[in-house]
Amino acid sequence: xxxxxxxxxxxxxxxxxxxxxxxxxxxxxxxxxxxxxxxxxxxxxxxxxxxxxxxxxxxxxxxxxxxxxxxxxxxxxxxxxxxxxxxxxxxxxxxxxxxxxxxxxxxxxxxxxxxxxxxxxxxxxxxxxxxxxxxxxxxxxxxxxxxxxxxxxxxxxxxxxxxxxxxxxxxxxxxxxxxxxxxxxxxxxxxxxxxxxxxxxxxxxxxxxxxxxxxxxxxxxxxxxxxxxxxxxxxxxxxxxxxxxxxxxxxxxxxxxxxxxxxxxxxxxxxxxxxxxxxxxxxxxxxxxxxxxxxxxxxxxxx
Amino acid sequence: xxxxxxxxxxxxxxxxxxxxxxxxxxxxxxxxxxxxxxxxxxxxxxxxxxxxxxxxxxxxxxxxxxxxxxxxxxxxxxxxxxxxxxxxxxxxxxxxxxxxxxxxxxxxxxxxxxxxxxxxxxxxxxxxxxxxxxxxxxxxxxxxxxxxxxxxxxxxxxxxxxxxxxxxxxxxxxxxxxxxxxxxxxxxxxxxxxxxxxxxxxxxxxxxxxxxxxxxxxxxxxxxxxxxxxxxxxxxxxxxxxxxxxxxxxxxxxxxxxxxxxxxxxxxxxxxxxxxxxxxxxxxxxxxxxxxxxxxxxxxxxxxxxxxxxxxxxxxxxxxxxx
Numbered sequence: 001x002x003x004x005x006x007x008x009x010x011x012x013x014x015x016x017x018x019x020x021x022x023x024x025x026x027x028x029x030x031x032x033x034x035x036x037x038x039x040x041x042x043x044x045x046x047x048x049x050x051x052x053x054x055x056x057x058x059x060x061x062x063x064x065x066x067x068x069x070x071x072x073x074x075x076x077x078x079x080x081x082x083x084x085x086x087x088x089x090x091x092x093x094x095x096x097x098x099x100x101x102x103x104x105x106x107x108x109x110x111x112x113x114x115x116x117x118x119x120x121x122x123x124x125x126x127x128x129x130x131x132x133x134x135x136x137x138x139x140x141x142x143x144x145x146x147x148x149x150x151x152x153x154x155x156x157x158x159x160x161x162x163x164x165x166x167x168x169x170x171x172x173x174x175x176x177x178x179x180x181x182x183x184x185x186x187x188x189x190x191x192x193x194x195x196x197x198x199x200x201x202x203x204x205x206x207x208x209x210x211x212x213x214x215x216x217x218x219x220x221x222x223x224x225x226x227x228x229x230x231x232x233x234x235x236x237x238x239x240x241x242x243x244x245x246x247x248x249x250x251x252x253x254x255x256x257x258x259x260x261x262x263x264x265x266x267x268x269x270x271x272x273x274x275x276x277x278x279x280x281x282x283x284x285x286x287x288x289x290x291x292x293x294x295x296x297x298x299x300x301x302x303x
Numbered sequence: 304x305x306x307x308x309x310x311x312x313x314x315x316x317x318x319x320x321x322x323x324x325x326x327x328x329x330x331x332x333x334x335x336x337x338x339x340x341x342x343x344x345x346x347x348x349x350x351x352x353x354x355x356x357x358x359x360x361x362x363x364x365x366x367x368x369x370x371x372x373x374x375x376x377x378x379x380x381x382x383x384x385x386x387x388x389x390x391x392x393x394x395x396x397x398x399x400x401x402x403x404x405x406x407x408x409x410x411x412x413x414x415x416x417x418x419x420x421x422x423x424x425x426x427x428x429x430x431x432x433x434x435x436x437x438x439x440x441x442x443x444x445x446x447x448x449x450x451x452x453x454x455x456x457x458x459x460x461x462x463x464x465x466x467x468x469x470x471x472x473x474x475x476x477x478x479x480x481x482x483x484x485x486x487x488x489x490x491x492x493x494x495x496x497x498x499x500x501x502x503x504x505x506x507x508x509x510x511x512x513x514x515x516x517x518x519x520x521x522x523x524x525x526x527x528x529x530x531x532x533x534x535x536x537x538x539x540x541x542x543x544x545x546x547x548x549x550x551x552x553x554x555x556x557x558x559x560x561x562x563x564x565x566x567x568x569x570x571x572x573x574x575x576x577x578x579x580x581x582x583x584x585x586x587x588x589x590x591x592x593x594x595x596x597x598x599x600x601x602x603x604x605x606x607x608x609x610x611x612x613x614x615x616x617x618x619x620x621x622x623x624x625x626x
Contacts, residue, residue, distance in 0.1 A: 010529050011432050011435070011436040011438055012432075012438065013428070013432075014425065014428035014429040014431070014432045014438075015429060015432055015438040015439055017425060017428075017429075018425050018426075018429045018500065019439075021425065021496070021497060021500070022450070022497065022500075025462070025493055025494060025496075025497040026450065026458070026497060028465065029458075029461035029462050029464065029465035029469075030461050032461065032464055032465055032469050033460060033461035033464055088341075091337075092338070092341060095334050095337055095338055096338065098334060099334070099338075102335070102338075106338055106342070107612075108609065108612065109342050109345065109346075110341070110342075110345065111608070111609070111612060111615065112345065112349070112605060112608075112609075113345055114608070114615065114619075115554060115604050115605050115607075115608030115609075115615075116349070116601050116604070116605065117557065117558040117560075117574075117575060117597075117600055117601060117604065118558055118560065119558070119560050119575045119578055119579060120352070120578065120597040120600055120601055121348070123352070123578060123593060123594075123597055124348035124349070124351060124352050124597070125348060127348075127351055127352065127355060127590065127594070128347075128348060128351060130364060131364075132364045132365065132366035132367075132368060133364075133368055134347075134351060134368050134370070137367050137368050140367075151366060171344070171345070171348065176619055179615060179616045179619070180616060180619075180620060183616055221620055225619065225620055225621075228452050231454065232454045232455060232456070234455075234456065234560070234561050235560045235561070238560075238564075238579060239579065252454075252456075253454060253455075253456040253561070256456045256457075256460065257456060257459075257561075257565065260460055260463070261565060266464065269460050270460060270461070270464065273456065273457040273460045273461065276454065276456075276457055277453065277454075277457050280452075280453070280454060280457075281449075284449050284452040284453070285449070287452065288445050288448050288449050288452070289445075291448070291621070292444075292445055292448075
């Protein structure tokens with residue numbers, strides 16, 4: 001066993017283990033997915049009957065309106081939800097960072113949504129949006145005056161259902177942007193702000209000229225992390241709308257799930273997932289690059 | 304040189320101070336009003352779930368809705384925690400499905416605990432190797448991060464093909480038995496381990512980077528072996544970090560839905576899948592028991608989450624923000 005502890009071998013043991021795991025569980029399945037995507041085959045037929053079909057599946061995906069619409073919808077949801085989360089999270093962090101005594105209490109409360117299982121969040125909102133739910137009761141006085149039956153089925157209306165999903169996402173993930181911005185505010189150097197105040201800067205100037213530029217790395221990090229996660233949107237869609245009404249809330253993850261697990265179109269799903277990965281990989285690459293460079297900026301500022 | 308009368312300035316200053324104080328107070332009031340409004344927005348869905356979990360069938364979707372159960376009951380909890388065959392008094396209608404939480408709870412605890420432990424073990428040692436020896440080259444950390452950012456549905460499709468088709472095909476060709484990893488504990492634990500490894504590595508890196516290398520160096524000079532140094536010097540110093548990382552990853556696995564939904568059915572059922580089962584119309588929506596399951600699922604993770612509150616941002620931001 002002595003050779004295991006020797007300098008050269010020792011450092012490679014965990015590396016080799018983890019790499020082997022990644023190869024077995026990510027790389028091999030991935031290579032197989034590429035191969036499956038080149039076959040003409042449905043899951044309800046035996047695998048042996050599959051035959052090579054070239055890029056047919058890729059053509060099918062690229063010419064499928066559903067795929068592009070789902071992709072566009074995913075970006076739309078992510079864009080709107082992340083924008084709201086950033087603005088609200090920033091404002092909450094700013095307000096809480098001005099508090100003194102109640103600061104800890106607010107922080108703890110605002111963190112809770114992040115820890116709640118997304119599927120439970122979906123369930124909770126499905127209860128709130130239900131036609132005889134509390135949301136309609138709160139709106140009832142206004143709706144009655146307008147002569148509308150207050151028992152609205154929010155999730156049956158395409159646009160309302162989209163906003164229902166966005167609101168559920170905002171409810172849960174504003175806590176993360178809040179947390180990121182709060183630590184950003186905590187790291188602001190007080191000497192700089194005091195100096196500016198002494199020199200007669202207005203609060204407005206202090207905010208735009210000093211605080212905001214110093215918070216830029218935190219903002220970039222929040223944007224990247226939240227957008228990467230928001231583009232994976234799946235759980236609330238399943239819980240709230242099943243992609244409906246029609247296809248108005250189908251995100252790309254839901255679309256692929258339906259194609260493979262409901263319609264058994266394996267080759268189509270494989271081709272679509274490869275295309276999705278290609279489309280996303282540019283984003284992922286950019287995201288990681290920016291994360292890492294801003295991480296360096298944050299470290300340089302604090303150390 | 305004449306000085307302005309003293310009383311005048313002090314009066315003006317007094318007025319200015321009062322004005323400032325008033326402005327300060329109104330600002331504080333608006334601040335708390337906004338923050339309390341957001342607290343209400345956050346609390347409401349949780350309150351509604353807990354309230355529903357104590358309502359009996361007639362009150363679930365009554366109009367106008369009951370904010371608090373008029374006749375509070377533990378019926379929903381009794382139903383999900385029932386042992387053995389369902390007591391006929393517990394099902395409200397003959398058609399109602401008997402379901403308890405035990406299978407889902409057991410599977411979730413088993414899968415999440417073992418996957419988090421494996422990931423923690425592998426991830427900690429790899430993080431150590433990365434931190435100390437720069438194993439894998441300069442960009443290895445970033446490669447790991449990219450793996451995490453792949454959408455899970457892409458992973459799910461390739462893993463499904465792998466587990467359900469390729470592995471049985473290969474094993475039947477090699478050993479004559481079809482072994483499928485689809486819908487097995489091993490399969491789910493394996494994929495959970497892989498998907499959470501990047502989190503473990505990044506979180507542990509932030510903890511291990513903080514352990515001064517000189518300490519290890521000193522121990523080595525005093526004649527301790529590599530393994531002893533890790534066991535006696537490094538591990539005790541990062542032990543609390545390991546606990547935090549374990550809890551964080553456990554919460555992630557506990558909340559995971561997509562992979563559990565797609566890679567298991569019907570044998571292995573985690574809690575998230577169980578909850579979803581009763582959302583679809585085919586099984587009949589049982590709002591009350593669902594709310595009870597939701598409450599039971601939520602409470603432990605919120606407690607765990609609050610325990611590691613300080614470190615959450617570290618985990619979610621991959622150590623890009625340290626607090």
